[in-house]
Amino acid sequence: xxxxxxxxxxxxxxxxxxxxxxxxxxxxxxxxxxxxxxxxxxxxxxxxxxxxxxxxxxxxxxxxxxxxxxxxxxxxxxxxxxxxxxxxxxxxxxxxxxxxxxxxxxxxxxxxxxxxxxxxxxxxxxxxxxxxxxxxxxxxxxxxxxxxxxxxxxxxxxxxxxxxxxxxxxxxxxxxxxxxxxxxxxxxxxxxxxxxxxxxxxxxxxxxxxxxxxxxxxxxxxxxxxxxxxxxxxxxxxxxxxxxxxxxxxxxxxxxxxxxxxxxxxxxxxxxxxxxxxxxxxxxxxxxxxxxxxxxxxxxxxxxxxx
Amino acid sequence: xxxxxxxxxxxxxxxxxxxxxxxxxxxxxxxxxxxxxxxxxxxxxxxxxxxxxxxxxxxxxxxxxxxxxxxxxxxxxxxxxxxxxxxxxxxxxxxxxxxxxxxxxxxxxxxxxxxxxxxxxxxxxxxxxxxxxxxxxxxxxxxxxxxxxxxxxxxxxxxxxxxxxxxxxxxxxxxxxxxxxxxxxxxxxxxxxxxxxxxxxxxxxxxxxxxxxxxxxxxxxxxxxxxxxxxxxxxxxxxxxxxxxxxxxxxxxxxxxxxxxxxxxxxxxxxxxxxxxxxxxxxxxxxxxxxxxxxxxxxxxxxxxxxxxxxxxxxxxxxxxxxxxxxxxxxxxxxxxxxxxxxxxxxxxxxxxxxxxxxxxxxxxxxxxxxxxxxxxxxx
Ligand SMILES: Nc1ncnc2c1ncn2[C@@H]1O[C@H](COP(=O)(O)OP(=O)(O)OP(=O)(O)O)[C@@H](O)[C@H]1O
Ligand SMILES: [Mg+2]
Numbered sequence: 001x002x003x004x005x006x007x008x009x010x011x012x013x014x015x016x017x018x019x020x021x022x023x024x025x026x027x028x029x030x031x032x033x034x035x036x037x038x039x040x041x042x043x044x045x046x047x048x049x050x051x052x053x054x055x056x057x058x059x060x061x062x063x064x065x066x067x068x069x070x071x072x073x074x075x076x077x078x079x080x081x082x083x084x085x086x087x088x089x090x091x092x093x094x095x096x097x098x099x100x101x102x103x104x105x106x107x108x109x110x111x112x113x114x115x116x117x118x119x120x121x122x123x124x125x126x127x128x129x130x131x132x133x134x135x136x137x138x139x140x141x142x143x144x145x146x147x148x149x150x151x152x153x154x155x156x157x158x159x160x161x162x163x164x165x166x167x168x169x170x171x172x173x174x175x176x177x178x179x180x181x182x183x184x185x186x187x188x189x190x191x192x193x194x195x196x197x198x199x200x201x202x203x204x205x206x207x208x209x210x211x212x213x214x215x216x217x218x219x220x221x222x223x224x225x226x227x228x229x230x231x232x233x234x235x236x237x238x239x240x241x242x243x244x245x246x247x248x249x250x251x252x253x254x255x256x257x258x259x260x261x262x263x264x265x266x267x268x269x270x271x272x273x274x275x276x277x278x279x280x281x282x283x284x285x286x287x288x289x290x291x292x293x294x295x296x297x298x299x300x301x302x303x304x305x306x307x
Numbered sequence: 308x309x310x311x312x313x314x315x316x317x318x319x320x321x322x323x324x325x326x327x328x329x330x331x332x333x334x335x336x337x338x339x340x341x342x343x344x345x346x347x348x349x350x351x352x353x354x355x356x357x358x359x360x361x362x363x364x365x366x367x368x369x370x371x372x373x374x375x376x377x378x379x380x381x382x383x384x385x386x387x388x389x390x391x392x393x394x395x396x397x398x399x400x401x402x403x404x405x406x407x408x409x410x411x412x413x414x415x416x417x418x419x420x421x422x423x424x425x426x427x428x429x430x431x432x433x434x435x436x437x438x439x440x441x442x443x444x445x446x447x448x449x450x451x452x453x454x455x456x457x458x459x460x461x462x463x464x465x466x467x468x469x470x471x472x473x474x475x476x477x478x479x480x481x482x483x484x485x486x487x488x489x490x491x492x493x494x495x496x497x498x499x500x501x502x503x504x505x506x507x508x509x510x511x512x513x514x515x516x517x518x519x520x521x522x523x524x525x526x527x528x529x530x531x532x533x534x535x536x537x538x539x540x541x542x543x544x545x546x547x548x549x550x551x552x553x554x555x556x557x558x559x560x561x562x563x564x565x566x567x568x569x570x571x572x573x574x575x576x577x578x579x580x581x582x583x584x585x586x587x588x589x590x591x592x593x594x595x596x597x598x599x600x601x602x603x604x605x606x607x608x609x610x611x612x613x614x615x616x617x618x619x620x621x622x623x624x625x626x627x628x629x630x631x632x633x634x635x636x637x638x639x640x641x642x643x644x645x646x647x648x649x650x651x652x653x654x655x656x657x658x659x660x661x662x663x664x665x666x667x668x669x670x671x672x673x674x675x676x677x678x679x680x681x682x683x684x685x686x687x
Contacts (some may be wrong), residue, residue, distance in 0.1 A: 017687070054529045056686045079531045090526035094332045095325065106321030107530045133332075149526075 007188040010064030015048055022048040024211035033123050036182050037202030038192035045211040046192040047087055052160050054084045055093055083150030087161040090144045093135030097126055097145055108153040124148045135306050139285040140167040141277045196293045214299045226295040228263040235283035248274040252298050264294045323539025330581045333427030338546050343446050344502045344555045362446055363390040364411035367400045372420025387446040410436045430477045451478045495560035496647040501642050504614050506585050511590030512572040512603035514541045520599055534682040542587045549583035570650035580668050585639040588674030595681035606681050637665045
């Protein structure tokens with residue numbers, strides 16, 4: 001499961017819509033059995049990239065393979081072995097859960113369709129909704145149905161575009177348990193998300209902004225590579241300090257976290273000085289671990305100008 | 308893992324099954340598909356059944372004999388005609404008919420009475436504004452009988468011998484503006500083609516745009532399903548719908564409007580397949596061009612209007628300008644109308660239909676090819 005060629009390997013993949021470059025010379029590599037997180041602000045090109053991987057959009061330039069097949073020439077072969085969960089629910093709302101799954105199973109020409117659908121529904125807890133129209137399911141259950149639909153044919157690679165958007169915490173945990181179970185079976189997943197806790201669950205992740213890859217690696221690597229340092233400030237009405245702190249030299253980011261403030265910057269000494277300026281009797285300050293979210297936000301801020 | 312293949316019957320069947328379920332769920336569209344033929348039949352059927360009476364007529368009489376007078380009186384009494392004016396010149400008569408003041412002009416020639424008595428079979432000319440044949444055809448058909456019956460009463464005594472010989476007078480009926488003189492029976496067969504064109508092009512036009520609009524295309528395109536499987540899979544269910552519509556129209560035509568159906572109905576059903584498929588091909592082509600469902604419907608109307616106007620359904624084909632006839636010849640409805648009329652009214656066989664079958668076949672081929680090449684396999 002860990003050995004062998006990468007499941008996804010793309011180089012300099014580019015896609016524009018008119019003058020707007022949605023994906024800009026993106027190169028990534030995803031190994032077999034990996035859970036790869038895909039993060040980035042709205043409009044950063046995550047969906048566009050995933051669509052190019054599953055043949056829904058034609059890249060303008062670049063090269064790449066997916067499951068060992070060429071992205072440009074062997075799309076039909078790729079489609080047979082990937083499971084794609086679109087950001088927008090894209091099964092038939094006027095078909096029941098069972099009918100949707102039957103349809104998908106037949107489209108992949110799977111044997112024993114009836115049993116397979118029954119097993120899959122059982123596995124994902126969909127059995128009690130079997131006869132309900134997909135359009136009448138709640139958002140979370142729709143996502144689960146969509147996941148079921150892309151697992152039917154036992155794909156080797158899952159491309160999941162914001163699979164947990166609008167899903168409650170318990171269902172999200174179930175979802176991740178399922179992804180881990182699949183990863184243990186050797187299934188690779190590429191998952192786009194906006195949730196930091198999910199980002200931290202991924203084996204590796206990539207951060208995109210304005211179509212460009214700004215960081216990639218494990219969460220720890222991304223944090224380390226950012227060069228960011230963070231202090232946590234606690235005290236009464238600590239949030240009132242935010243405006244003042246933002247003005248100080250060396251302070252890159254100020255973000256409230258509950259009753260604390262996270263103050264981040266690139267230069268540890270200047271940052272220490274800025275924090276030391278505060279009234280130490282009223283506030284307590286301590287250097288803390290750098291938060292992934294702070295890393296992403298500073299990455300985005302620093303790259304805003306040059307896209 | 309099964310290999311992909313160029314065309315998979317299993318995938319094709321899956322698409323058909325899905326379309327049927329969706330069709331069943333979409334009650335409104337389903338009702339429309341069955342409802343449209345019924346509504347159209349009722350609307351047009353009214354025109355068919357109506358036997359308009361008291362149509363305005365003018366008399367251009369150059370003879371004032373007793374015979375002329377009794378023919379005019381008989382016309383009036385028949386109920387079909389209402390004499391609204393008597394004119395002195397042909398120019399006046401033409402003016403009235405062009406203006407639509409009258410729908411008929413009866414021209415009685417000079418010396419009509421004298422010629423009649425001499426057994427010279429004088430000629431009566433009845434000119435009709437036949438733009439709306441449904442309105443005038445009954446009156447036209449009745450006139451000959453009315454005129455002869457009127458004279459039977461007048462030709463008594465010494466003139467009675469004139470009744471035994473050849474007809475005592477000749478009647479020339481001149482339906483102007485509508486040289487083909489389409490009769491009301493033409494409408495029901497024509498309606499079949501019109502209804503099929505309208506509903507099938509619209510509904511299949513929606514079939515693929517709907518998948519795009521609802522986002523389900525995104526899922527479909529990421530699966531191994533092939534364009535041909537999707538397109539044919541979407542066409543088949545609607546072919547059945549087309550046949551149901553034909554059935555409704557033929558039953559209504561037969562039992563409500565007593566349209567004669569002398570030809571082979573199985574032959575009609577068989578050749579209709581080609582026409583139905585041609586329309587579905589157009590609809591699918593539109594759906595690959597349209598960005599949303601509204602555009603698809605607009606395109607369907609863009610196709611429907613020339614079809615209904617230039618096919619010979621609304622206006623007689625031979626009466627149209629040449630350029631319009633050229634356009635008409637390319638439309639499947641034009642040929643289908645001839646086929647249906649040929650089979651139902653004239654009892655045509657396959658050999659006689661050939662000249663109208665191959666243009667539809669070519670049209671089908673072109674529309675499917677365009678549709679298939681236009682079918683976007685990606686989202687951009
Ligand atoms: N079909 C399209 N036509 C034109 N522009 C598009 C199209 N699809 C995406 N874009 C543009 O490409 C850019 C990237 O969009 P994309 O959907 O890939 O972002 P994303 O990272 O998935 O965002 P989100 O987190 O909101 O889902 C955006 O600026 C978007 O407007
Ligand atoms: Mg997206």
